[in-house]
Amino acid sequence: MCEDPDRFSRFSARFDGLLLDYAKTAMDDGIRQGLLALARAADVAGARAAMFSGAAINTTEGRAALHTALRAGPTAQILVDGRDVMPEVRETRARMAAFATALRGGGFHAAGGRVTDVVNIGIGGSDLGPAMATAALAPYHDRPRCHFVSNVDGAHIHDTLQGLDPKTTVVIVASKTFTTAETMTNAATARDWMAREVSEPGAQFVALSSNGAGAAEWGIAPERVFGFADWVGGRYSVWGPIGLSLMIAIGPDQFDLFLGGAASMDTHFREAEGQDNLPVMLALVGLWHRQVCGYPTRAVLPYEQRLAQLPDYLQQLEMESNGKRVTRDGAPLSRVSGPIVWGAAGTNGQHAFYQLLHQGTDIVPCEFLVAAEGHEPELAHHHALLVANCLAQSEALMKGRSMQEARAIVAARGLAPDAAEREAHHRVFPGNRPSVTLAFDKLTPRRLGQIIALYEHRVFVEGVILGINSFDQWGVELGKELATALEPLLSGSEGAEDKDASTAGLVAFLRR
Numbered sequence: 001m002c003e004d005p006d007r008f009s010r011f012s013a014r015f016d017g018l019l020l021d022y023a024k025t026a027m028d029d030g031i032r033q034g035l036l037a038l039a040r041a042a043d044v045a046g047a048r049a050a051m052f053s054g055a056a057i058n059t060t061e062g063r064a065a066l067h068t069a070l071r072a073g074p075t076a077q078i079l080v081d082g083r084d085v086m087p088e089v090r091e092t093r094a095r096m097a098a099f100a101t102a103l104r105g106g107g108f109h110a111a112g113g114r115v116t117d118v119v120n121i122g123i124g125g126s127d128l129g130p131a132m133a134t135a136a137l138a139p140y141h142d143r144p145r146c147h148f149v150s151n152v153d154g155a156h157i158h159d160t161l162q163g164l165d166p167k168t169t170v171v172i173v174a175s176k177t178f179t180t181a182e183t184m185t186n187a188a189t190a191r192d193w194m195a196r197e198v199s200e201p202g203a204q205f206v207a208l209s210s211n212g213a214g215a216a217e218w219g220i221a222p223e224r225v226f227g228f229a230d231w232v233g234g235r236y237s238v239w240g241p242i243g244l245s246l247m248i249a250i251g252p253d254q255f256d257l258f259l260g261g262a263a264s265m266d267t268h269f270r271e272a273e274g275q276d277n278l279p280v281m282l283a284l285v286g287l288w289h290r291q292v293c294g295y296p297t298r299a300v301l302p303y304e305q306r307l308a309q310l311p312d313y314l315q316q317l318e319m320e321s322n323g324k325r326v327t328r329d330g331a332p333l334s335r336v337s338g339p340i341v342w343g344a345a346g347t348n349g350q351h352a353f354y355q356l357l358h359q360g361t362d363i364v365p366c367e368f369l370v371a372a373e374g375h376e377p378e379l380a381h382h383h384a385l386l387v388a389n390c391l392a393q394s395e396a397l398m399k400g401r402s403m404q405e406a407r408a409i410v411a412a413r414g415l416a417p418d419a420a421e422r423e424a425h426h427r428v429f430p431g432n433r434p435s436v437t438l439a440f441d442k443l444t445p446r447r448l449g450q451i452i453a454l455y456e457h458r459v460f461v462e463g464v465i466l467g468i469n470s471f472d473q474w475g476v477e478l479g480k481e482l483a484t485a486l487e488p489l490l491s492g493s494e495g496a497e498d499k500d501a502s503t504a505g506l507v508a509f510l511r512r
C-alpha cells in the first residue's frame with residue numbers, strides 16, 4: 001500500500017469538513033467494487049429508505065428506529081403509523097430549550113437561587129451519549145457544571161455529590177424505561193441527599209423518559225418531564241431529551257448546530273453515491289476487515305483528549321447493535337457478528353497498548369480521529385505534536401520495519417554478532433497493518449454531530465449487510481434477571497444452595 005502515489009485520492013472520501021482516509025488498508029478497486037456490489041445485493045438503499053420513512057424496521061420489538069427524526073429540519077414531516085411525529089418532536093425540543101435557557105440564565109430558581117450544578121443520572125444510552133458529547137464540547141460550555149452518574153456502585157454517586165450544594169443542584173433522571181435498577185437506585189439516593197437540605201426536593205428533579213407515568217409516579221411534575229417515543233433507541237437517543245444535559249452545558253443554539261451536523265450527515269448518507277458515501281465506505285471497510293480478513297477487534301483511537309469517551313460510546317453503539325448471533329428471522333448467523341470495539345485517546349494509548357498493535361500476533365485494524373485545529377491557539381505546539389503522533393502511528397503500522405533495517409540499526413551499536421542478530425528480531429515491525437483516519441477541521445458542535453451520525457449509519461449499513469436487527473438488545477436481559485434474583489441472596493435473606501458451586505461460593509465469601 002506504500003508504493004501507489006494516487007492511493008490517497010483513490011481511497012479517501014470527503015464530506016463538509018470531514019475526510020475519511022482508508023488508503024492505509026489493503027483495499028483495492030476490485031475489492032471495493034465487490035463490497036459495493038454486496039451493499040447493493042443486500043439492498044442497503046431500500047433498508048435506508050425504510051429507516052428514514054419511519055417503517056417498523058426494529059422487527060423484534062415491532063417499532064421504527066427513527067432517531068433521525070430528532071434532528072430533522074423545521075419543515076420535515078415523518079409519518080409513523082400514518083401520524084406525523086414531527087410536531088411533537090419540535091414541541092419537546094422547544095420545551096427543552098426554554099428549560100435550558102431558564103436554567104442557564106437564572107430564570108429557574110432552585111432553593112438556593114441560581115443553579116450551579118446539574119447531575120445527569122442514567123446508564124447505557126441514557127449516559128454515554130450526553131457524557132461523551134458534553135466532554136467533547138467542553139470549550140463551548142458556559143453555564144452550570146454538568147456531572148454524570150451511571151454506576152450503581154455507591155462510590156459513583158457519593159463521589160459526585162460530595163462537594164455539591166443540594167440547594168443549587170438540579171438532578172436529571174434520564175431513563176427511557178424509568179425502571180432501570182441502577183438509575184432508580186441512584187435517583188432515590190440523590191433525592192434523599194437533597195431532602196436533607198431542601199424542603200421540596202422534587203422541584204429540582206427533571207425526568208427524561210418514554211415512561212411519563214413512571215416519572216409522574218416517582219413524583220416529578222409534568223412540566224419537568226421531557227418525553228420521547230419508543231422509536232428512539234437508547235443508544236441513539238442523545239439527539240432528543242436525553243441530550244438535555246448537553247443542551248444545558250452548551251446552550252440551545254450550539255445544541256441546534258450539533259443537531260444540524262447530524263442532519264447534514266443524514267442527507268449525505270441518503271444522497272451520496274457509492275464510494276463517495278462516508279458511512280457506506282466506513283461500513284464496507286469494517287466488514288472487509290471483520291468478515292473477510294477475520295480480524296476480531298477494531299481499535300478506536302481519537303487524537304483528541306475531549307473524545308476520550310468516544311471508544312466507550314462506540315462500544316455500546318456498535319456492540320449492542322451488531323453483537324448478535326441470529327439474523328432478523330431468528331436463524332443462526334452464518335457469519336461472525338460485528339467486531340469487538342475498544343480503544344483510548346492517543347497519545348495515551350501509545351504508552352500502554354500500542355506495543356501489541358505494532359508487534360502482537362493479532363492484527364487490529366485501527367481507526368484514528370484527528371482534528372487540524374485545537375481550541376487552544378496559545379498551545380498550538382501541543383497540537384502539532386499530537387497530530388504528528390497520530391500520523392506517525394498509522395505510518396508505522398503500514399510501513400513497519402524489515403529485518404534488514406533492524407539489522408542496520410543494531411549494527412550501529414557495535415554488538416557481538418549473536419547478540420546483534422537476536423536484538424534485531426525484537427526490532428522488526430511486520431507492517432501492512434490496516435488503519436483508517438477520520439480527519440476533520442475542528443471539533444465543533446456541528447462536526448461532532450456529523451461524526452456521531454456517521455458512526456450510527458455505519459453500524460446500520462453493517463447490520464443490514466449482516467442481515468441482523470441492529471436496534472434490539474436481548475443479550476442484556478439474562479444478567480439483569482439473575483441480578484434481581486441474586487440480590488436477596490447477598491443481603492442474606494435467602495440461602496444460595498440452589499446456585500452452582502462457583503456462584504454459591506462467591507455469595508458466601510461476599511456476603512460477610
Ligand SMILES: O=P(O)(O)OC[C@H]1O[C@H](O)[C@H](O)[C@@H](O)[C@@H]1O
Nearest residue numbers: 124125126175176177180234476
Ligand atoms: O434508558 P434506560 O431505560 O434506563 O436504559 C438504559 C440502558 O439499559 C439497557 O439495559 C440497555 O442495554 C441500553 O440500551 C439502555 O440504554
